[in-house]
Amino acid sequence: MTATKGLEGIVATTSSISSIIDGVLTYRGINIDDLAENATFEEVVYLLWYGKLPNRSELSGLIQELNSNAAVPAEVLNQIKLYPKDVNTMAALRTAVSSLALYDPEAGDMTPESNLRKAIKLQAQLPTIVAAFDRIRKGLEPIAPKADAGSISENFLYMLTGKNPEKIAIEALDKALVLHADHELNASTFAARVTVATLSDIYSGVTSAIGALKGPLHGGANEAVMAMLEEIGTAANVKSYITEKLENKQKIMGFGHRVYKNGDPRAKHLQKMSQELGKLTGNMNWYDMSIQIEELVTGQKGLKPNVDFYSASVYTSLEIPRDLFTPIFAISRTSGWTAHILEQYENNRLIRPRAEYTGPSHQAYVPIEKR
Numbered sequence: 001m002t003a004t005k006g007l008e009g010i011v012a013t014t015s016s017i018s019s020i021i022d023g024v025l026t027y028r029g030i031n032i033d034d035l036a037e038n039a040t041f042e043e044v045v046y047l048l049w050y051g052k053l054p055n056r057s058e059l060s061g062l063i064q065e066l067n068s069n070a071a072v073p074a075e076v077l078n079q080i081k082l083y084p085k086d087v088n089t090m091a092a093l094r095t096a097v098s099s100l101a102l103y104d105p106e107a108g109d110m111t112p113e114s115n116l117r118k119a120i121k122l123q124a125q126l127p128t129i130v131a132a133f134d135r136i137r138k139g140l141e142p143i144a145p146k147a148d149a150g151s152i153s154e155n156f157l158y159m160l161t162g163k164n165p166e167k168i169a170i171e172a173l174d175k176a177l178v179l180h181a182d183h184e185l186n187a188s189t190f191a192a193r194v195t196v197a198t199l200s201d202i203y204s205g206v207t208s209a210i211g212a213l214k215g216p217l218h219g220g221a222n223e224a225v226m227a228m229l230e231e232i233g234t235a236a237n238v239k240s241y242i243t244e245k246l247e248n249k250q251k252i253m254g255f256g257h258r259v260y261k262n263g264d265p266r267a268k269h270l271q272k273m274s275q276e277l278g279k280l281t282g283n284m285n286w287y288d289m290s291i292q293i294e295e296l297v298t299g300q301k302g303l304k305p306n307v308d309f310y311s312a313s314v315y316t317s318l319e320i321p322r323d324l325f326t327p328i329f330a331i332s333r334t335s336g337w338t339a340h341i342l343e344q345y346e347n348n349r350l351i352r353p354r355a356e357y358t359g360p361s362h363q364a365y366v367p368i369e370k371r
């Protein structure tokens with residue numbers, strides 16, 4: 001038995017949800033470029049869960065269901081009020097999502113209908129949790145979700161600020177959610193599938209996934225990108241900062257990918273949005289710095305930006321706090337996680353690989369008094 005470090009290139013399951021073939025990403029066979037240009041996030045959620053695009057009445061039915069399930073149990077909101085105000089936002093989200101299960105009477109029900117209902121509740125309630133936590137830590141009262149919101153993006157921005165968001169902000173966030181919704185067997189989705197393959201419940205699967213997404217080699221990279229941009233400060237400092245990092249063999253966050261070696265197809269959409277939003281807000285600094293960083297990192301290392309790189313400047317232009325970037329990724333990826341969890345349940349087998357043992361052998365047991 002020989003281990004493959006990081007399971008690189010190992011095909012661990014079959015799936016009909018999303019594919020990455022020759023650098024092209026599809027959701028249910030539809031190219032991400034088409035979805036990014038044309039689909040709303042709710043259409044994508046429907047596509048991932050049901051395997052087809054919704055017609056008008058199916059789409060409005062889903063939006064209604066999401067709206068009517070968006071309120072979070074009062075007990076969970078009261079618990080969030082007890083969290084330390086300066087706690088890591090992904091840690092707060094992980095804890096709150098785990099506690100949702102305590103107040104859902106059907107948490108342990110394993111029928112397909114019940115699991116789909118819980119997927120809807122999770123998709124509807126994650127935005128409410130993230131917005132509520134942000135307000136509570138600022139000493140503000142959480143805002144209840146709108147019952148008639150047109151989209152998750154609209155409701156989330158409304159719950160964050162208490163104001164009706166501008167159309168441009170809703171559309172920009174919506175496109176970012178489309179681009180982050182699913183990605184084959186990425187680390188957090190794999191974590192979700194491993195968890196539920198023991199026939200554990202969907203809340204456990206999504207809680208595991210949030211824990212995996214949090215790390216800076218995965219979803220946490222978008223916050224790390226913004227931290228880097230803030231540290232660099234202005235375009236004039238980019239060259240010396242990046243060159244020094246690369247010379248010291250340090251990683252530049254938002255670059256590189258396990259699967260894409262010729263570029264992440266999602267990045268160009270986020271780059272365009274970053275430029276457009278920079279122009280609209282009259283602040284091109286983040287975009288200008290990002291472009292320069294890309295030129296240097298691609299030029300010197302051949303590494304291309306991934307989905308996390310330009311999403312940092314996009315969210316900043318939308319005035320979203322840096323430490324909400326990864327929770328927003330989680331809001332979007334809940335659609336993919338839950339689609340994969342439902343697919344895993346449909347055709348389940350315990351996921352249990354082997355380890356290549358590299359420790360000592362033939363060791364004698366030494367009694368404690370002789371150690």
Ligand SMILES: CC(=O)SCCNC(=O)CCNC(=O)[C@H](O)C(C)(C)COP(=O)(O)OP(=O)(O)OC[C@H]1O[C@@H](n2cnc3c(N)ncnc32)[C@H](O)[C@@H]1OP(=O)(O)O
Nearest residue numbers: 216217218219221250251252253254255256257258306308
């Ligand atoms: C949504 C997402 O999860 S997208 C990924 C988000 N993560 C990041 O942006 C973090 C930065 N990127 C990385 O750490 C990596 O590129 C990963 C984790 C995404 C992929 O990792 P792997 O496939 O395991 O590649 P690995 O880390 O082994 O890198 C291979 C080589 O490229 C280098 N490399 C990879 N990414 C980077 C980077 N961002 N900056 C500088 N060098 C890099 C490594 O140092 C290594 O060099 P070496 O062979 O000289 O040691």
Ligand SMILES: O=C([O-])CC(=O)C(=O)O
Nearest residue numbers: 182183185186187258307
């Ligand atoms: O697929 C991966 O390894 C990481 C990624 O880009 C994602 O989860 O969107």
